[in-house]
Amino acid sequence: MNHLPLIIKREYLAKVKNKSFILMTFLSPLILVGLLSLVAYLTSVNNEKVRTIAVLDEAGFLNEALVSTDQMIYENLTDISLEEAKKLSNENNSYGLLHVPHLPIDEVSSQIKFYSKESPSLTLISNLESKIEKRLGELKLKKLGVDLSKIKAAKTNVDINQEDYQGVKTSKTVSFLKLIFGGAAGYLLFMFIIIYGNLIMRSVIEEKTSRIIEVIISSVKPMQLMLGKIFGTSLAGITQFAIWIVLIGVLSVVSSYIFGVDISATPQQELMSGAVADVNTNAELQAIISEFHSLPLLNLVVAFILFFAGGYLLYSSLYAAIGAAVDNETDTQQFLMPIVMLLVVGFYVGFFTSLEDPHGTISKVFSYIPFTSPIVMLIRIPFGVPIWEQALSFAILIFTFVITVWIAAKIYRVGILMYGKKPSYKELIKWLKY
Amino acid sequence: MSTLLEATNISKNFGEFKALSDVSIQVPKHSIFGLLGPNGAGKTTLIRIINQITMPDVGHVILDGEPLKPEHVQYIGYLPEERGLYKSMKVGEQALYLAQLKGLSYRQAKQRLNHWFEKFEISHWWDKKIEELSKGMAQKIQFIVTVLHQPKLLIFDEPFSGFDPINANLIKDEILQLRDEGATVIFSTHRMESVEELCDHIALIHQSKKILDGNLIDIKRKHKTNTFEVGLSSSNLSDLEKQISARFDISPADFRSLEDDLKLKINLKASETPNDLLTFLNANAYINHFVEVIPNANDIFIQTVKNNSL
Numbered sequence: 049m050n051h052l053p054l055i056i057k058r059e060y061l062a063k064v065k066n067k068s069f070i071l072m073t074f075l076s077p078l079i080l081v082g083l084l085s086l087v088a089y090l091t092s093v094n095n096e097k098v099r100t101i102a103v104l105d106e107a108g109f110l111n112e113a114l115v116s117t118d119q120m121i122y123e124n125l126t127d128i129s130l131e132e133a134k135k136l137s138n139e140n141n142s143y144g145l146l147h148v149p150h151l152p153i154d155e156v157s158s159q160i161k162f163y164s165k166e167s168p169s170l171t172l173i174s175n176l177e178s179k180i181e182k183r184l185g186e187l188k189l190k191k192l193g194v195d196l197s198k199i200k201a202a203k204t205n206v207d208i209n210q211e212d213y214q215g216v217k218t219s220k221t222v223s224f225l226k227l228i229f230g231g232a233a234g235y236l237l238f239m240f241i242i243i244y245g246n247l248i249m250r251s252v253i254e255e256k257t258s259r260i261i262e263v264i265i266s267s268v269k270p271m272q273l274m275l276g277k278i279f280g281t282s283l284a285g286i287t288q289f290a291i292w293i294v295l296i297g298v299l300s301v302v303s304s305y306i307f308g309v310d311i312s313a314t315p316q317q318e319l320m321s322g323a324v325a326d327v328n329t330n331a332e333l334q335a336i337i338s339e340f341h342s343l344p345l346l347n348l349v350v351a352f353i354l355f356f357a358g359g360y361l362l363y364s365s366l367y368a369a370i371g372a373a374v375d376n377e378t379d380t381q382q383f384l385m386p387i388v389m390l391l392v393v394g395f396y397v398g399f400f401t402s403l404e405d406p407h408g409t410i411s412k413v414f415s416y417i418p419f420t421s422p423i424v425m426l427i428r429i430p431f432g433v434p435i436w437e438q439a440l441s442f443a444i445l446i447f448t449f450v451i452t453v454w455i456a457a458k459i460y461r462v463g464i465l466m467y468g469k470k471p472s473y474k475e476l477i478k479w480l481k482y
Numbered sequence: 483m484s485t486l487l488e489a490t491n492i493s494k495n496f497g498e499f500k501a502l503s504d505v506s507i508q509v510p511k512h513s514i515f516g517l518l519g520p521n522g523a524g525k526t527t528l529i530r531i532i533n534q535i536t537m538p539d540v541g542h543v544i545l546d547g548e549p550l551k552p553e554h555v556q557y558i559g560y561l562p563e564e565r566g567l568y569k570s571m572k573v574g575e576q577a578l579y580l581a582q583l584k585g586l587s588y589r590q591a592k593q594r595l596n597h598w599f600e601k602f603e604i605s606h607w608w609d610k611k612i613e614e615l616s617k618g619m620a621q622k623i624q625f626i627v628t629v630l631h632q633p634k635l636l637i638f639d640e641p642f643s644g645f646d647p648i649n650a651n652l653i654k655d656e657i658l659q660l661r662d663e664g665a666t667v668i669f670s671t672h673r674m675e676s677v678e679e680l681c682d683h684i685a686l687i688h689q690s691k692k693i694l695d696g697n698l699i700d701i702k703r704k705h706k707t708n709t710f711e712v713g714l715s716s717s718n719l720s721d722l723e724k725q726i727s728a729r730f731d732i733s734p735a736d737f738r739s740l741e742d743d744l745k746l747k748i749n750l751k752a753s754e755t756p757n758d759l760l761t762f763l764n765a766n767a768y769i770n771h772f773v774e775v776i777p778n779a780n781d782i783f784i785q786t787v788k789n790n791s792l
Contacts, residue, residue, distance in 0.1 A: 051582075051583050054579070054582055054583065055583075058579050062568070062570075062571065066570070254568075254569075255568075258566040258567065258568060258569050259562075259564045259565055259566030260565075260566045260567050260568055262535070262560075262562040262564055262565070263560070263561075263562060263565060263566075263567075263580065263624075263627070264580075264583065265535055266533040266534075266535060266555060266558070266560040266562070267555055267580070267583040267584050268555075268583055269552070465530075465535070465536075478497055
């Protein structure tokens with residue numbers, strides 16, 4: 049008899065109706081968006097503060113190099129001594145005092161000082177440094193008799209246009225997009241395996257500790273129960289993920305509307321937009337759009353679904369076997385370690401080797417090893433992996449999955465009826481022969 | 483009487499450990515079959531083999547004339563010794579789920595569950611979670627789930643553990659009624675009182691081997707020692723005792739009686755009959771009590787296990 053649908057339904061409902069699952073589903077996006085909004089809000093508050101910096105430029109080098117902005121006011125002090133300036137700026141509650149002593153231009157660079165009540169922010173100092181460096185550099189060039197306007201005219205901005213032999217254009221920005229794309233896919237799989245693998249493991253342990261397992265397997269084959277559990281939990285996971293995505297989307301919009309805070313202004317996003325910041329010209333933007341369209345989208349989607357499913361199923365059968373082998377969650381650590389290690393290795397190797405060279409030897413090898421291939425492959429595919437390589441890697445993955453399920457089912461079959469002592473790896477191997 | 487279940491030459495090893503060696507049992511239809519043995523003898527392994535949870539290394543099982551196959555699970559109802567239910571699932575949902583796993587349709591399951599819940603007067607538990615029920619209450623649910631699909635073969639592993647005497651009695655009556663309605667019951671236990679009350683046939687398993695089996699009455703007949711318990715009154719009890727001991731093999735007996743009697747167990751030789759004893763006693767004393775000592779299952783159990791351990 050095929051009870052798989054019945055088991056899947058029960059496992060799904062048991063997860064979905066669980067109070068902590070429901071709480072997690074609705075609370076996590078709330079917390080996430082809340083935190084992001086808070087960070088964005090605080091950052092913007094921080095930026096809105098107006099700082100005044102007193103400048104005592106005794107040599108008069110800086111002149112128009114320091115231009116006041118909305119957030120930064122430079123106050124030029126003239127005709128007072130350093131001591132007076134310090135006192136004054138302290139009394140005026142200035143953020144700090146920049147002092148350029150009266151020295152020849154070749155010696156002044158190491159003698160510039162910044163006085164402040166508290167240690168100043170790093171970005172502010174480096175900002176000042178770069179401005180002064182530029183100014184002093186220009187002054188020195190002038191002194192050497194170089195025409196600044198010529199230097200400006202000679203300045204060139206090189207942007208190498210990339211194109212493969214088939215004539216498909218690409219660019220640095222697009223490579224970056226691809227990395228984001230692949231990295232996100234890999235990371236999603238990584239998280240999915242860890243969260244829902246654990247859920248599967250816990251539900252197997254629950255059946256053992258509540259001792260219902262023997263009743264169930266007198267009605268259905270352990271293999272069916274295991275698969276039902278994996279599928280049911282996965283469906284619950286997909287449901288949760290879908291709700292998360294929708295909720296995060298809605299909440300972001302709502303929160304940016306209410307607080308007037310743009311969540312995309314968080315530090316990570318800034319980092320990203322920094323990388324995309326080169327995209328100034330319209331032409332380049334268009335290149336990106338066309339590039340995006342020329343990404344093997346169909347291939348991406350199909351590969352994502354296949355490798356995601358394959359990788360997840362492979363790992364979840366291992367999680368199920370671990371759950372069957374032990375009696376309680378504290379005993380799972382020694383078996384979980386290798387799994388998590390594999391996942392972490394898969395993710396980081398995939399990410400960093402693709403960053404360096406998506407078609408290098410290491411990332412190629414790892415995209416064939418079944419335990420790392422789903423993640424590494426997902427990261428590599430946006431950079432273009434021949435279909436036959438994908439197919440081969442997928443075939444290896446499926447082959448390993450079948451073997452793993454077989455082994456896991458054996459361990460599961462014996463393990464679910466074993467209580468008491470925590471088994472060793474040696475004993476697990478012995479179980480395979482029962 | 484025809485046989486419902488026949489297990490032949492079953493052996494099962496777990497690594498070095500022998501769980502069952504060459505065990506055969508025949509369970510007659512419409513009987514209650516007691517599977518007895520000390521803890522760790524191999525009872526549960528045999529039961530798991532019948533339930534197709536474990537596969538035997540050697541031997542085969544025939545159910546109702548056919549070799550055991552996966553479809554047979556719906557003809558078997560199994561109440562394991564290690565039992566439990568999903569703690570956070572509602573009673574009704576859970577019972578429906580388990581019943582459907584045994585092949586009942588949703589509607590059939592619902593109908594029969596209503597019947598049983600009314601019978602046990604527990605309809606108001608339907609929407610409760612198992613964790614809200616006491617252990618005994620959960621056991622009742624478990625019993626209902628076991629018998630709900632009206633299996634031909636019911637297997638109970640220590641069914642009374644966890645029940646208070648009242649509910650144990652309730653379950654016992656249900657088991658007898660199920661037998662009378664045509665079910666066959668395999669009943670595993672090491673508690674002998676329940677064996678006396680319920681079992682028609684028994685098999686005794688000890689250290690992975692079957693050391694005794696058959697009809698309980700036949701076994702008792704085989705194990706009786708031609709011993710009689712008597713209560714006698716006479717004007718001089720010590721003289722009487724001497725008189726009897728001169729002729730018969732006696733030992734003191736202990737039973738309740740209204741009179742201040744001489745209480746003895748008298749062991750007859752194979753050549754002697756109870757009538758010989760009665761004639762002798764009749765001539766010498768007033769007989770208040772005369773009963774044959776029939777070995778109870780407990781005695782047979784202990785004695786057989788001891789003999790086989792040597």
